[in-house]
Ligand SMILES: Nc1ncnc2c1ncn2[C@@H]1O[C@H](COP(=O)(O)OP(=O)(O)OP(=O)(O)O)[C@@H](O)[C@H]1O
């Protein structure tokens with residue numbers, strides 16, 4: 001496998017804040033991700049995880065602070081193009097009217113990056129890496145949710161990224177498929193040295209593949225530590241988030257009688 005021949009790159013988020021109108025979404029966030037690290041950001045729905053990833057990808061500009069990838073400020077359109085980075089969107093963002101092959105080939109074709117034969121080789125290699133070679137001529141609507149997630153990852157691989165940003169890569173998948181995706185993220189790091197920034201609610205993913213985990217709540221970064229230490233946290237908010245206890249005697253969960 002020689003999809004990625006480049007060295008890994010690191011990432012630095014420095015005192016980053018973001019508000020939309022007057023609503024503060026992220027508050028003075030600082031993170032440093034080492035080259036080749038798998039760094040997982042966990043947090044409840046609405047805590048600002050996707051907003052953070054969009055800024056790291058350079059799709060939006062911070063109100064305050066800086067985001068540096070491989071030492072380059074990602075807010076600057078000139079340096080952004082020099083960074084080999086891929087964002088895998090929460091919903092996959094595949095084009096339903098195109099085959100899997102054409103989804104993977106779209107960007108390199110539009111930018112005339114490779115000749116036809118090289119492009120075919122790179123697309124098929126990326127599909128093989130994710131065991132999707134038989135799906136090349138299928139359309140996204142013919143695939144399961146897990147396969148669509150894998151296609152989205154394969155599409156990123158065609159561009160040979162040094163850094164992959166994953167937004168909820170295991171959401172909407174059953175636990176087995178979730179574990180497969182976690183394994184793929186770990187394999188891509190092991191085989192190609194890809195630096196991975198993963199946003200997820202998935203406790204199993206974080207505890208099994210992360211080198212470090214950050215907990216984001218209401219726009220604040222509460223903890224950054226190894227999965228082992230995060231799992232032993234004394235912070236009651238983090239504890240509750242990681243191990244929610246459902247009180248089955250709570251009247252909210254009582255069986256209701258519905259009239260027909
Ligand atoms: N473009 C925008 N304009 C205004 N508000 C926004 C915008 N994008 C996000 N927000 C707000 O920022 C907050 C954080 O959103 P975000 O999508 O980052 O949450 P999240 O942590 O990814 O949640 P989930 O786990 O459900 O995906 C939400 O309150 C959202 O409404």
Ligand SMILES: [Mg+2]
Nearest residue numbers: 049050090167
């Ligand atoms: Mg999100």
